[in-house]
Amino acid sequence: MRFLFVDDDETVHMYLGKLLESYAKCDSALSGGEAVDMYKKAYEAGDPYNAVFMDIMMPEMDGHAVVKRLRDLENELQVPGPQEFKLVMITSLKDTKNVSKAFFKGLATCYIVKPFNKVHVLHELRENGII
Template sequence: MKFLIIDDDEAVHMYLTQLLSPYARCEAVFSGAEAIDKYRQAFEEKDPYDTVFMDILMPEMDGHEATKKLRELEKELQVNGPDEFKLVMITSLKDTKNVSQAFFKGYASCYIVKPFNKVHVMSELRENHIL
């Protein structure tokens, strides 16, 4: 498995990479624009991401916009059905609007609120068939 972590906080990269590296190869970027480039590159190299971990609050392009662009890129590349990436939202936002947007517009598999708790993260990922 291969995971892409998108967050503007390096501490989040380090934490999730350490937690998830026994289960998948992890790569991390700091912005939505970098994520789009990485996704396209992985597709072209025939080594796509299984799961994308997306922060919402990021400068320049927030996580909802980045997700929208990644989903559009999937359609452009004719990636569909079971080959689409699973989306895990990772954010400090827990209001109804952001949660609803993540699930109904981004097709998120799960929504994990920061600060992280290892037991909760692992439980969410297992319950939602990420791990």
């Protein structure tokens, strides 16, 4: 199993990495462009990401735009439905517009609001079949 954390805050990478390292190989991207490159390379190497953890508020390209690019890339690569990555939104935004956009346009599996609570994160990931 392999996870990609996409957030411009390195402390999020460290926290999630420590929390989830026993479940999956964990990689981190500090920007959307880096995440798209890493996703493509991982897929082409035959070791794709099972889940992508995406922040919404990032410089350059927000998380919704990154998710759209990743989903478009899946279509270009003809990734079969069952092999599409599970999307975990990790953000401090909890307004209806962002939550709806994540689920309906990004096909999010779950939405975890910062600040994180270890028990809540693990529960959400288990409930949604990610770990």
